[in-house]
Amino acid sequence: MKKHNYSAGPCILPQEVFEKSAQAVLNFNQSGLSILEISHRSKDFVAVMEEARALALELLGLQGKGYQALFLHGGASLEFLMIPYNLMKVNGKAAYLDTGTWANS
Known part of the structure; x- marks a missing residue:
């Protein structure tokens, strides 16, 4: 039985997400390079980000309503x-x- 994480932060992902991610780390889009090695300005990476933004808006029901999706690091402190x-x-x-603790971190 698979364990479940009910904590704040990272969540449980389907196995296929891990498999596709692992393949992209080894050889992204048959480029011979890892997704970790390609430029964030390359056509391949820009396409990944555009799809991720579109999917985020679709999941929230916000596509076509003037919203944009931003992916930021920083968590709750940000x-x-x-x-x-x-x-x-x-x-x-x-x-x-x-x-206190949460405000000044």
């Missing part, structure tokens, strides 16, 4: 930072209260 930044963009000012 999200906590983005809220005041977005308020500053709208209102011209914002406040951020450092309440």
